[in-house]
Amino acid sequence: MKEALYENYNLRIDKTINFFGFEGFFYRNILYCIVPNSNLELEEIFELKQMSDYLIQNGDIRVASILPTTSGQLISTINEQNSIVVRCPVHDRRTSESIGKELARFHKKGRSFPYRVTRLSRIGQWKYLWEKRLDQMEMFWKEKVRQHPENSFERLFVEAFPYYIGLTENAIQYLVDTELDEYPAPIDSATICHHRFTEMTWDKNYFFKLPTDWVYDHYTRDIAEYIRDQHSIGETKINNQIYHFMNDYERVSPLSPFSWRLLYARLLFPLHFFECIEGYYLVSSEEKMKREEQRLTTIINDSSDHERFLSNFFNQVGVQKRKLNLPDVSWLAR
Structure with missing residues (x-):
């Protein structure tokens, strides 16, 4: 070296x-x-x-x-x-600024990036990427059903996947309706984002930012992935970290109605399920496969809690749905 x-x-x-x-x-x-x-x-x-x-x-x-x-x-x-x-x-050493404010400032600067981005651009591609991912997994699922599941992980996958097909289709439909119903504001132009933004993406003490994890996309990508991660580790219930994060972000850069709907569409997309299934077949050690099986069991067992989270999301972050004309997903509201 x-x-x-x-x-x-x-x-x-x-x-x-x-x-x-x-x-x-x-x-x-x-x-x-x-x-x-x-x-x-x-x-x-x-x-x-x-x-x-x-x-x-x-x-x-x-x-x-x-x-x-x-x-x-x-x-x-x-x-x-x-x-x-x-x-x-x-x-x-960073000041006491919150991660929400720092992320909003980061997106604000990135929005004025003057050069053309082709290889790393994901803006406007969510529908295509989600449909492609769903089609690939559905083909794989059909093959597993035909061959019969070989182990407990595959049995869980085969039984649970139809539910996640429905959730994915809801996410795609919500995205399509957003693009039909709402007109993007200037804030909805592409900016520098992260492939997967979580609380651990930036060093906590200094907010160092490594560029090797960046993509060029709509800023709600980062917000949604941060919220998804916070919900998965239980921060929703413990100290309402998501509310504080959104509040801090909006102090610097308020979301447009188009952005709120795009954010919700991304939260509807069950990325955690897809990554768990894909992760299981990418690892080689027994220990890692067992870990992914435990993760899948947790995802399935927590599905009702996840539905409640999605149903109450706008209330939880203090957004007036009627004022911004944000539609519900009817079956979640039941």
């Missing part, structure tokens, strides 16, 4: 550190992070570099920058795998 870093980046290691779950190191009091790259293509990394450079130039001191090699390449081989090296911001 030392040889590769010196040869490719002219960097030495003064001290190593674990950072964001990745290998990090200090050189001349500057923190660098080595991010293994398994799925990003060169064009995508170039777009990520453009985004991070733009945010840094426009005053976001907490964004990490992608470091080219001495020969100008954005990917290098470190520890026998393709990697991206990022230079982290100065250790400037």
Whole structure:
């Protein structure tokens, strides 16, 4: 690793550190992070570099920058795998600002990103991506039904999937109705978002932001995934973290009626179920497969609680549905 870093980046290691779950190191009091790259293509990394450079130039001191090699390449081989090296911001401890306000400011800056994004753009693609994911899983499910389930995980999957077909179709219909009924406001233009935004995405002490997890999308993507994660870890019941998060976000950047409906459509989409099924077949160890089975059991057992959460969502975050003309999903309201 030392040889590769010196040869490719002219960097030495003064001290190593674990950072964001990745290998990090200090050189001349500057923190660098080595991010293994398994799925990003060169064009995508170039777009990520453009985004991070733009945010840094426009005053976001907490964004990490992608470091080219001495020969100008954005990917290098470190520890026998393709990697991206990022230079982290100065250790400037954040103020007491909340994650909601910080995310709203991040989206506000990202909305003025001036370059065209093609490879990382997801704006306007949710319907297509959800339908594609549903069709693929439905084909897989039919095959499992035909072959008969081999174990307890597959039996759970085969029995539960028709319910999640219905929930996914509801999400798609809610999205389609939103695009037909509501006109997007200026705030609904694309911005820099995260593939999956949770409380753990940014370092809690400094709000460091690694660009390797970014996409270009509607800002409610990040809000929905944060809320989904908070609900899954029980924060909804404990301290109403979701209400405070939304309240803080809207102090900086109020949501439009179009945004509220788009946010709700994304919450309706049962991403947690899809990821659990896909995760089970991607892992190889018995232990990880068992973990995914336990996760699926929990998802199915908590389905009534999840329905209540979706049914009460607008009330919980203090939104007047009638004022903003936000429709209910009738079967959830029963």
